[in-house]
Amino acid sequence: ELEASRMILVNKPQKKAQESGSPAFQELKGICMALGMSKPPANITMFQFFSGIEKKLKEALSRVPPNHVGEPLLKKPLGPVHMEKIEAINQALVNEYEVRRKMLLKRLDVTVQSFGWSDRAKTHADKLSKVYPPLRSALANKSKVSVAHLLAARQDFSKILRTSSGKIREKTACAINKVGSSVHAILTVCISFCT
16 A cells, blocks of 8 residues: 555655655654644754653644554563664565565566567557656665664554455455555556557
C-alpha cells in the first residue's frame, strides 16, 4: 500500500518541502508540524523544546479515546548497548532488503523491456516510455525502516494472523488483492498500454 501511494504521488506530486538537515532533524520537524507547533525560538534549550513536544502530545492524546494509541510492543528499557545492537541488526536487515529490492526492480525493468519486443507493443512504445519511468522512479532501493519505527510499534503489530485464512479473507478480499505487489501493478499498467 505504501509503494502504491508513492507511485500515485508521482502522478499527483505535492509541493515538496525544502529538505535540509539530518534525518533526526527531519523527524523532529515532522513531529512539530504534525502537532501544529510553530518554529521554536533560537534561544530555547533542548529540555524546553522536548518539554513543549511532550505537552503538545499530551494535549493531542487527551482528545482521543482511551487506549487509542495502544500499548508499546517493546516495554523493556533500552540502554546504549541495546541501542547499538538494535542499530546493527537494523542495518543488516536494511542491507539484505536492499539487495532483494534491487533484484526485484531489475526483474521488473527486464520484464517491461521485453514487452517492447512484440510488434503490437512497438506501436505503443512512446506511451510506454512516458508512463513507465515516473512509476519506476517512485520505487526506492533502500528501506526507510529505522529503529524509531521499532520504538513506535504498538502491541497489535505482534498479532500474527495468516493473511490466507478464511476469516481474514472475508473482510479483506477485493479486486486489488490480486495484485501481489507494486511491481505487479506496474506490469499491469504496462501490459494495458501494449495490448
